[in-house]
Amino acid sequence: MKDKMKVEKLNLFYGSIQALKDINLDIKEHRITALIGPSGCGKSTFLRSLNRMNDLIEGVNIKGKVLLDGRDIYSNGIDVVNLRKRVGMVFQKPNPFPMSIYDNIAYGPRVHGIKNRRILDDIVERSLKDAALWEEVKDRLKNSALGLSGGQQQRLCIARVLAVEPEVILLDEPCSALDPISTLKIEELMVELKKEYTIVIVTHNMQQAGRISDYTAFFLNGEVVEVGLTEEMFYNPRDRRTEDYITGRFG
Numbered sequence: 001m002k003d004k005m006k007v008e009k010l011n012l013f014y015g016s017i018q019a020l021k022d023i024n025l026d027i028k029e030h031r032i033t034a035l036i037g038p039s040g041c042g043k044s045t046f047l048r049s050l051n052r053m054n055d056l057i058e059g060v061n062i063k064g065k066v067l068l069d070g071r072d073i074y075s076n077g078i079d080v081v082n083l084r085k086r087v088g089m090v091f092q093k094p095n096p097f098p099m100s101i102y103d104n105i106a107y108g109p110r111v112h113g114i115k116n117r118r119i120l121d122d123i124v125e126r127s128l129k130d131a132a133l134w135e136e137v138k139d140r141l142k143n144s145a146l147g148l149s150g151g152q153q154q155r156l157c158i159a160r161v162l163a164v165e166p167e168v169i170l171l172d173e174p175c176s177a178l179d180p181i182s183t184l185k186i187e188e189l190m191v192e193l194k195k196e197y198t199i200v201i202v203t204h205n206m207q208q209a210g211r212i213s214d215y216t217a218f219f220l221n222g223e224v225v226e227v228g229l230t231e232e233m234f235y236n237p238r239d240r241r242t243e244d245y246i247t248g249r250f251g
């Protein structure tokens with residue numbers, strides 16, 4: 001199994017606060033890797049370090065390596081805009097732009113220079129189909145995206161990421177604001193999408209990690225305590241702290 005990303009001795013500081021300590025983690029291509037752990041343990045910070053979203057926060061200091069197809073994304077000469085195209089991100093709260101469904105999806109491709117209407121039409125249709133939203137919106141592409149339900153908005157945000165043809169998709173608790181039926185749809189979608197993409201998801205929901213992920217990393221106090229195949233970790237954790245967390249003794 002190919003490593004799509006490889007994290008080596010990653011340390012991250014917010015000023016004098018160390019949020020990530022010596023993290024080593026392999027992210028396998030065409031697999032879903034779940035990041036679990038209690039609130040404040042550094043999952044979101046780690047996820048954001050995979051496409052340099054932390055660069056936008058003042059006072060952040062990062063040491064170590066994050067290799068994408070063997071090249072360190074923190075090395076000199078990396079084009080961050082292109083990096084974020086290759087490693088896309090979906091946030092906890094659906095955040096469609098206040099514009100039409102069509103324009104939301106066409107936004108990224110337009111930024112990257114695609115102006116031809118027919119090509120954009122194709123991208124919009126393909127992205128919405130891949131995000132399992134096309135059938136629900138194909139007759140109202142000109143309507144505002146803000147009129148969609150929460151679950152539809154989240155699939156729109158996934159479609160928006162797909163439109164720029166990423167290789168890796170990062171999702172930060174994408175279902176935490178959604179009802180159970182929308183959650184199930186997103187989970188089914190992720191399992192479908194891993195055929196084409198590499199997926200990393202932060203989730204508070206252990207059942208969700210168990211249902212959809214191939215690998216799980218358990219974070220605690222800014223460190224990865226344990227990482228492995230999800231099934232093995234859930235049924236046979238090696239570390240006592242993992243076991244305590246998984247069985248609900250803290251969290």
Ligand SMILES: Nc1ncnc2c1ncn2[C@@H]1O[C@H](COP(=O)(O)OP(=O)(O)OP(=O)(O)O)[C@@H](O)[C@H]1O
Pocket residue numbers: 014017019037038039040041042043044045046057
């Ligand atoms: N911009 C920031 N400035 C300073 N400290 C921060 C910043 N963002 C996060 N932190 C701190 O870094 C640590 C890790 O936070 P992070 O949000 O990554 O945890 P998390 O595991 O994702 O938590 P949650 O599940 O609550 O989102 C926390 O102690 C948090 O307070």
